[in-house]
Amino acid sequence: MGESPAILEQIGRDGIRSFVGTLGRHDVGIYVSAGGFSAEAEREARSQEQRQVTLIDLGRLVDLWIEHSPKLDDAERQRVALKPIYFLAPPE
DSSP: OOOOOOOOOOBOHHHHHHHHHTSOTTOEEEEEETTOBOHHHHHHHHTOSSSEEEEEEHHHHHHHHHHHGGGSOHHHHGGGOOOOOOOOOOOO
């Protein structure tokens, strides 16, 4: 039968430490994780004194794409083709 969908795992503190270890002394790092980040990972990223580390989860990645994709040409926009899905909202 078909395979079950992959479970998205949160990145923990050790994942952030490993990532930071690849950065140069004054580098800026952007870590994107569809599974998000644990509270310990977020604290680890904020605690970096010589390296700036930005953590982006899936929701933030989509928000950034929606915000900035209109500025891209069609070929660039097709790299990550997202389509809006509309649904009826419950009455307020």
